[in-house]
Amino acid sequence: MDLPLEDLDQALRSRAARVIPGGMWGHQNITRMPVGYPQYFSRAEGCRTWDANGRGYIDYICAWGPMILGYGDPEVEAAAEAQRRLGDGMNGPSARLVELAELVVDVVPHADWAMFSKNGTDATTACLTIARAGTGRRKIILARGAYHGAIPWCSPSVVGVTEEDRAHLIYFDYNDIASLENAVDQAGDDLAAILVSAFKHDLGKEHVLPTVDFARRARALADATGAALIVDDVRAGFRLDLGGSWECVGVRPDLAAWSKAIANGYALAAVTGNDRFREGATKIFTTGSFWTASVSMAAAIATISKLRRIDAVGIMTRMGQRLRDGLAHQAARHGVGLQQSGPVQMPLVLFEGDADRRLGHAFCLALLERGVYMHPTHTMFLSAAHTEADIDATLAATDEALAAVARL
Amino acid sequence: MDLPLEDLDQALRSRAARVIPGGMWGHQNITRMPVGYPQYFSRAEGCRTWDANGRGYIDYICAWGPMILGYGDPEVEAAAEAQRRLGDGMNGPSARLVELAELVVDVVPHADWAMFSKNGTDATTACLTIARAGTGRRKIILARGAYHGAIPWCSPSVVGVTEEDRAHLIYFDYNDIASLENAVDQAGDDLAAILVSAFKHDLGKEHVLPTVDFARRARALADATGAALIVDDVRAGFRLDLGGSWECVGVRPDLAAWSKAIANGYALAAVTGNDRFREGATKIFTTGSFWTASVSMAAAIATISKLRRIDAVGIMTRMGQRLRDGLAHQAARHGVGLQQSGPVQMPLVLFEGDADRRLGHAFCLALLERGVYMHPTHTMFLSAAHTEADIDATLAATDEALAAVARL
Missing domain, CATH: 3.90.1150.10 (Aspartate Aminotransferase, domain 1)
Known part of the structure; x- marks a missing residue:
């Protein structure tokens, strides 16, 4: 050329x-x-x-990751444009918010409710905060090397990060039940959540799907301790199973973080959760200037609807x-x-x-x-x-x- | 009616x-x-x-706050639509990123560089991380009651927040030079940054502009200690002075956080900084799936250009x-x-x-x-x-x- x-x-x-x-x-x-x-x-x-x-x-x-139906998908763009003519960010949400939350609750089996934000990191961070609010505990156990966002508690870099930013994190190895159990033991009665990626997708390393045994053990440990099981579905969401990636292994989380493909490129993220964590989600304060903007929600409704239909x-x-x-x-x-x-x-x-x-x-x-x-x-x-x-x-x-x- | x-x-x-x-x-x-x-x-x-x-x-x-030129401003919408036809989020940024960074550096006197994200909280959090990376220190001093975002380090709520999330924050009273000096003393040789809102705009309390003496003292203390002076201009940005709100009191920060009105409603945030913190900004890891998306940048270019022109x-x-x-x-x-x-x-x-x-x-x-x-x-x-x-x-x-x- x-x-x-x-x-x-x-x-x-x-x-x-x-x-x-x-x-x-x-x-x-x-x-x-x-x-x-x-x-x-x-x-x-x-x-x-x-x-x-x-x-x-x-x-x-x-x-x-965000592009899932094709760049400039006509159905998504038409929905976005129709909403844009009405309004995007306003003094409050439009009906699109309720329609989207209803759609997500309909599509995602573990979800009794949904909340929306802009970045994957917004969603993972809110999941931790909700888990802590819902349990009154502090410790989060998560897989070594997993990517959950780019602010100090989770950034892959420690430059500009303080030790305290990660004070209550305990690490295990993905798919390693013994190390998961060990981490749960370490957290003792202060365990707020078990946080797992949809699958092991660490940069530059062979990707590994969760084993059914590992996923079931994580669920059982969360149930036994009263902690939240959180699936970080930001990267994988909508590509493995519209209902959440751990549907593939038959295990449902209490909370899940979503973003990337949810609106075929429009900036949007979501937290879904079950009724056990509705109160925690209600009590926390989380917000952003653009979080109720309607165009990305109209795009998400069109995206999820088309993903399901086709x-x-x-x-x-x-x-x-x-x-x-x-x-x-x-x-x-x-x-x-x-x-x-x-x-x-x-x-x-x-x-x-x-x-x-x-x-x-x-x-x-x-x-x-x-x-x-x-x-x-x-x-x-x-x-x-x-x-x-x-x-x-x-x-x-x-x-x-x-x-x-x-x-x- | x-x-x-x-x-x-x-x-x-x-x-x-x-x-x-x-x-x-x-x-x-x-x-x-x-x-x-x-x-x-x-x-x-x-x-x-x-x-x-x-x-x-x-x-x-x-x-x-985001709407500053009018909802659906035709100039901003035309720029956004033209970019939308080319592409929004792609595998990397478009030329709009460079054009916007150049425009911001041109308009904002303290800015030698700019970075972009989605939420005001993204920008304030990046400012802290950059200040810590640039100074190798940890303490941030900030005004009691000021709003700087909605994640654990800064949320107005403590529900779901741990003590460690705010381990290195020291508070002073806005416009109170003695309390500012006292906070700087407390931070000792570990002072990374002095973080101030553009003006005191705490919820439900009488709003107060910064005094020239307070602003100058904050600048002098940052200079004397080698800390960063950060102005959180997320709420006030582009309404008091296009070059940054502290231009009104003749004091320039090292770093500033922007969002809300920057793109007349399109989701965008920015960090601006001077050359003293360029290395810190280069070393940290901060990112998001939608942070290089071009439509919001095209909207920001049109917004800032029109704000200046009219x-x-x-x-x-x-x-x-x-x-x-x-x-x-x-x-x-x-x-x-x-x-x-x-x-x-x-x-x-x-x-x-x-x-x-x-x-x-x-x-x-x-x-x-x-x-x-x-x-x-x-x-x-x-x-x-x-x-x-x-x-x-x-x-x-x-x-x-x-x-x-x-x-x-």
């Missing part, structure tokens, strides 16, 4: 270096990625995105399986040791014996050149807008990329 | 009682207000809003002064002891000797009946969409409302 005469991505990076610390904050700082990834994007539609230099990609990051989980599962099977077949043919993990709708693709990521980076860069955007270490995302033709076009690119990796 | 046959607000409250804890969370729970206020809204345009029952109001809450601060000052003068004149005529405080663009109207809020509630309810939405205890907001005709229509209503209060 022809590169533009001017490298707009590089020009924007130079300008950003002056007015944005480090050029970009957080996980979207491209210096965390192999050289060759674009920092800036100019356009997105369906399952495709274009970088600032105009190069188009079939997208397997989906805006880091069986989006089914579509993503079929497309994800097609991608996984194709990759496995190609890897065997090229003699490359591929380590595919995570649910097929949220794949992670690693290479065996690739501690320095040399193979993973080469693979992803070869894909970028061929118009496919994958990530070497982060959970990826399928959407309901990915078609068989998109998967097959992707597999044509991966075949060449794996051939290149095989030559390294 | 005619009420609808059906009370839609009440119907929505009944439905919400089932699926939302307490019917509503946070400051927007109408049970915090006198009986008679609507919980639900159906529409907003210019400086007017309509509740779920179709009753229209001239609005002095402005969606709790001298919105001047408009709000003139309209606010017209309202204040009119109210003062009416109160004197009716023999009612009115206590008007805060900058005229962000007024608080209290009644003398009204500890139980009987007069304030009666005043506000009388205004509601007359199509004016004011708040009895919270900072109110003027916008650049309020015209002389709107203020005069408001004053016609306040004249009757004050007459009613005078009869109590």
Whole structure:
């Protein structure tokens, strides 16, 4: 493909270096990625995105999860636009709030109620606060290495964080029942909550689904101690099961945190809970200036309704399986040791014996050149807008990329 | 006016009682207000809003601050719509991020850089984390009773909050130099930041502007100790001075938190800082799934550009002064002891000797009946969409409302 005469991505990076610390904050700082990834994007539609230099990609990051029906899905956009003409943020919520809460309670089996906010971190933090308010206790046990947000109690970094910010956290190893029990013992009669991710999706590590035994044990321990079982479904929500990701293992939490895909890209997060924690949720003070804004709620209603109607989980599962099977077949043919993990709708693709990521980076860069955007270490995302033709076009690119990796 | 046959607000409250804890969370729970206020809204345009029952109001809450150019301002909406057609959340930011950061750095004298997020609380929390990262220290001193957000370190409630969440906070009294000095002494060599609101705008209490002496002393103490001076401009930002509210007292912070009015209602927040804290801001990890979304940034560019072009601060000052003068004149005529405080663009109207809020509630309810939405205890907001005709229509209503209060 022809590169533009001017490298707009590089020009924007130079300008950003002056007015944005480090050029970009957080996980979207491209210096965390192999050289060759674009920092800036100019356009997105369906399952495709274009970088600032105009190069188009079939997208397997989906805006880091929020895009689930396709960028600019017409049904979602029409609902958002209709609400926008009426009003977005006002002095209070609109009827959309009640309609959305009713829909969520209808779709999510554990939910007797719902509350809404803007960030995944808002939702996980509110879950902790509700659990503490509801139990009158302080300790939270959670899995080592799990990502639950980016404020001091949960940030993956400790820069600017004080010891006290994490004073009441006790860690266990995901899927390790003995370590879970040990953590519960340590918390003693001060256990407010057991906090678990939908599945183990730590950065750069093989993704692992919860075992049924682990999930049941977490539920039983919460019941025995009176603590809350919280599932952090921010990343996985709406891709594994519309009713919550632990429906897959037959275990229902007391509280769950949601965000990302809930409104197909509109900024929204949610906490759902059961009646045992309704009083705790009522007593806490949590709010934000934009939390009752109606456009994102109208978008969420349209998103969840369409996800249910078209069986989006089914579509993503079929497309994800097609991608996984194709990759496995190609890897065997090229003699490359591929380590595919995570649910097929949220794949992670690693290479065996690739501690320095040399193979993973080469693979992803070869894909970028061929118009496919994958990530070497982060959970990826399928959407309901990915078609068989998109998967097959992707597999044509991966075949060449794996051939290149095989030559390294 | 005619009420609808059906009370839609009440119907929505009944439905919400089932699926939302307490019917509503946070400051927007109408049970915090006198009986008679609507919980639900159906529409907003210019400086007017309509509740779920179709009753229209001239609005002095402005969606709790975010609306500053008028609901649905055509310039802001056109910019947002143009960006929406390209893309909102994508795998990285668009050029709008760089353009917005450049604009903010241009408009805000203390700013050498900017970062963006979604909630005011995101911004105040990032300021603390940056100050701690930049200084390697832990203590934050802040004014007793000030509102800086709604997560455990700063929430006005302690329900679900642990002691450790506030372990490194030391309190002083706003505008009280001796108590500020005492707090700085207490922090010793562990002082990371002095955090101040743009002005004292505690709920239900007379609002007070910072004195020049207090502001200068805060700046001098930060300089002498190497701590950061942080101005929380979330509520006041863009209404007192586009360059930051402490420009009014000639003192520049090292860091400032912004949100609310920055994008005329689109969910966005910002941290600005100077070069002394660029490294701290670079080192911390802060992020969110929707933080690089471009539509809110396009809206912010349009909002700030228009605010500057039309001298919105001047408009709000003139309209606010017209309202204040009119109210003062009416109160004197009716023999009612009115206590008007805060900058005229962000007024608080209290009644003398009204500890139980009987007069304030009666005043506000009388205004509601007359199509004016004011708040009895919270900072109110003027916008650049309020015209002389709107203020005069408001004053016609306040004249009757004050007459009613005078009869109590």
